[in-house]
Amino acid sequence: MKAKAYEIVRLKNVTKVYKIGYYEVVALNDVSLEIKDGEFIAVMGPSGSGKSTLLNIIGCLDKPTSGEVFINGVSTKKLSEKKLTELRRDTIGFVFQQYNLIPTLTARENIELPMIFKGMDERERENRVREILEMLTLENLADRKPMELSGGQQQKVAIARALANEPKILLCDEPTGNLDSRSGHEIMETIKMLNREEGMTVILVTHDESLKKYAERVIRLRDGRIVDVSSTGN
Amino acid sequence: MYLQLAIRNLRRVKVRSALAMLGIIIGVTAVSSIGIFGENLKRVVLENFQDMVNEVIILPSTTNGYDSIDEKTLSKIGKSIYISELIPVKSKTAKIEGEKSTYAIVYGLNERDVEELFKAEKGKISLKRKCVVGNTLAKRLDIRVGDRLRIGNKEYKVSAILEREGARFDINPNNAVIVSLQEFSDNFNLEYSMLIVKVKNVDEIENFKKFVERSVNYKVKKVEVFELKSIIERINRAFNQVNLFLMAIAAVSLLVAGVSILNIMLMSTIERTKEIGVMRAIGAFRESILKIFLLESLILGISGSVIGGILSLGGGYLITSLIIHRSGDILNLSSLLYMAEGMFFGTLTSLISGLYPAYRASKLEPIEALRYE
Numbered sequence: 001m002k003a004k005a006y007e008i009v010r011l012k013n014v015t016k017v018y019k020i021g022y023y024e025v026v027a028l029n030d031v032s033l034e035i036k037d038g039e040f041i042a043v044m045g046p047s048g049s050g051k052s053t054l055l056n057i058i059g060c061l062d063k064p065t066s067g068e069v070f071i072n073g074v075s076t077k078k079l080s081e082k083k084l085t086e087l088r089r090d091t092i093g094f095v096f097q098q099y100n101l102i103p104t105l106t107a108r109e110n111i112e113l114p115m116i117f118k119g120m121d122e123r124e125r126e127n128r129v130r131e132i133l134e135m136l137t138l139e140n141l142a143d144r145k146p147m148e149l150s151g152g153q154q155q156k157v158a159i160a161r162a163l164a165n166e167p168k169i170l171l172c173d174e175p176t177g178n179l180d181s182r183s184g185h186e187i188m189e190t191i192k193m194l195n196r197e198e199g200m201t202v203i204l205v206t207h208d209e210s211l212k213k214y215a216e217r218v219i220r221l222r223d224g225r226i227v228d229v230s231s232t233g234n
Numbered sequence: 235m236y237l238q239l240a241i242r243n244l245r246r247v248k249v250r251s252a253l254a255m256l257g258i259i260i261g262v263t264a265v266s267s268i269g270i271f272g273e274n275l276k277r278v279v280l281e282n283f284q285d286m287v288n289e290v291i292i293l294p295s296t297t298n299g300y301d302s303i304d305e306k307t308l309s310k311i312g313k314s315i316y317i318s319e320l321i322p323v324k325s326k327t328a329k330i331e332g333e334k335s336t337y338a339i340v341y342g343l344n345e346r347d348v349e350e351l352f353k354a355e356k357g358k359i360s361l362k363r364k365c366v367v368g369n370t371l372a373k374r375l376d377i378r379v380g381d382r383l384r385i386g387n388k389e390y391k392v393s394a395i396l397e398r399e400g401a402r403f404d405i406n407p408n409n410a411v412i413v414s415l416q417e418f419s420d421n422f423n424l425e426y427s428m429l430i431v432k433v434k435n436v437d438e439i440e441n442f443k444k445f446v447e448r449s450v451n452y453k454v455k456k457v458e459v460f461e462l463k464s465i466i467e468r469i470n471r472a473f474n475q476v477n478l479f480l481m482a483i484a485a486v487s488l489l490v491a492g493v494s495i496l497n498i499m500l501m502s503t504i505e506r507t508k509e510i511g512v513m514r515a516i517g518a519f520r521e522s523i524l525k526i527f528l529l530e531s532l533i534l535g536i537s538g539s540v541i542g543g544i545l546s547l548g549g550g551y552l553i554t555s556l557i558i559h560r561s562g563d564i565l566n567l568s569s570l571l572y573m574a575e576g577m578f579f580g581t582l583t584s585l586i587s588g589l590y591p592a593y594r595a596s597k598l599e600p601i602e603a604l605r606y607e
């Protein structure tokens with residue numbers, strides 16, 4: 001069914017080495033990976049195994065020490081800072097463990113922000129925000145500041161913000177890590193819905209084995225290497 | 235939206251923003267108030283000279299060996315079409331003997347000219363075998379109207395004591411005695427020491443000077459021509475320089491305000507590192523971050539400058555009325571100009587101080603900024 005979908009993300013021999021003084025930490029070690037458009041991938045592994053590093057490199061927030069990353073078939077190696085920013089803005093949505101909403105802005109304004117960075121006009125922004133709020137049933141919370149929202153609600157707003165410019169890829173780094181199981185479940189259902197109904201490619205980093213069930217493939221990392229890739233049969 | 239974001243960010247740290255703004259307010263108020271005060275002081279001083287701008291003084295050219303101006307020169311100059319008035323002056327320091335005696339300047343002038351130039355405080359100006367005495371000299375020697383003074387080898391009755399005169403460039407009568415030109419010649423046998431000329435039109439001063447060069451100075455430079463206009467202009471310039479200097483001192487307070495903005499903006503960039511990382515992650519360009527932070531310091535600067543500018547009108551009024559006891563019309567164009575100048579520099583200060591923090595914020599690597607706790 002999805003076998004014919006094209007590769008939206010491809011990593012070719014990606015290695016990431018952090019230098020701390022005289023020490024070197026190999027966070028990713030020769031990782032090659034292909035992710036198809038519309039896939040739901042779970043990345044699992046012990047703490048320090050390189051999950052966040054992998055996600056940041058796919059999200060063009062970080063650059064590999066060696067190897068190459070292709071997004072939508074385009075190598076990010078030679079892209080300028082500006083082009084990388086545009087790529088993040090238009091193609092990638094980030095959801096962080098700590099929600100990371102801008103505290104001075106209301107939920108609505110947080111969702112609007114990436115559209116402003118894109119230069120959308122006000123009318124267009126308003127429509128798009130309304131659409132997103134409706135899709136995630138956030139209408140009642142639109143005018144609250146992050147401080148006035150629960151963790152689960154903040155994370156939902158963060159997802160809404162990630163959707164602002166209709167990205168193809170949703171990168172989630174332990175999105176339920178700070179939530180109780182009920183809110184966590186709701187967030188996961190939201191993400192799954194986006195994957196299924198909007199066809200978004202989701203890459204989910206998690207510790208929680210119970211979240212495997214949402215994914216089509218589970219990638220296991222240890223010491224910066226992929227040690228196992230398994231299909232869940234979803 | 236950027237503006238809104240910037241305003242809200244400033245509100246987030248109200249006290250800090252208010253203090254930084256206060257710095258700008260104080261700086262702008264200081265600079266503009268002093269500017270306004272200086273401008274008004276200059277006006278008041280120059281007002282005294284206003285009726286002298288069309289005055290030209292002709293003196294003998296001492297460098298070429300002339301110590302006086304002769305009748306021929308006088309009559310030549312008197313023929314100029316540019317002049318409206320010609321006041322010949324003779325003068326000499328001489329002994330004045332009344333009940334007490336002293337040395338003082340004796341002027342020889344036409345009675346008509348004396349009446350024109352000065353006012354009598356007591357008595358009535360008359361120079362027919364009489365003299366008039368300057369205010370200071372009269373007080374010093376206890377001279378009254380009707381007294382007899384011996385000057386040189388003649389005796390004169392005092393017909394009037396003059397009012398005290400402000401500073402003048404041509405004749406200073408306060409410490410002098412004035413007799414008629416005729417009496418002066420009989421007494422001392424001297425030629426003219428100075429000619430005071432009023433030109434019809436200020437713009438014709440140059441023409442008049444050329445005329446003098448042609449008709450009097452064509453062979454040797456017999457006389458020097460001084461226009462009071464250029465002296466007044468020099469005073470004007472000197473005042474402006476002093477004013478600029480005072481404003482520069484006041485500008486130190488703006489400098490301090492600039493440092494305080496630099497300080498709070500740097501604090502902000504550090505505190506908001508993570509926020510910057512998030513914005514970069516979701517698609518903000520470096521320039522957008524730069525814009526947000528610059529806007530914040532500009533808002534502080536502009537609002538501080540506006541408040542400071544308004545306060546400086548009050549401040550300028552206050553200093554002016556306290557120091558020269560004459561506030562008059564503070565709301566004149568040049569006061570507003572100084573206000574605008576202060577506001578401009580206030581805003582400029584905030585812009586410059588905001589530049590480095592904003593640049594630093596925009597240069598943060600998104601991934602490192604995101605990891606910052």
Ligand SMILES: Nc1ncnc2c1ncn2[C@@H]1O[C@H](COP(=O)(O)OP(=O)(O)OP(=O)(O)O)[C@@H](O)[C@H]1O
Nearest residue numbers: 018019020025027046047048049050051052053054
């Ligand atoms: N900026 C950095 N500087 C130095 N070392 C780093 C940096 N970021 C990550 N590392 C190191 O790289 C390795 C992988 O880190 P990473 O954050 O990717 O792990 P993770 O799998 O996400 O862990 P966790 O589950 O705890 O979030 C770790 O050993 C970590 O210490």
Ligand SMILES: [Mg+2]
Nearest residue numbers: 051052053173
């Ligand atoms: Mg991690």
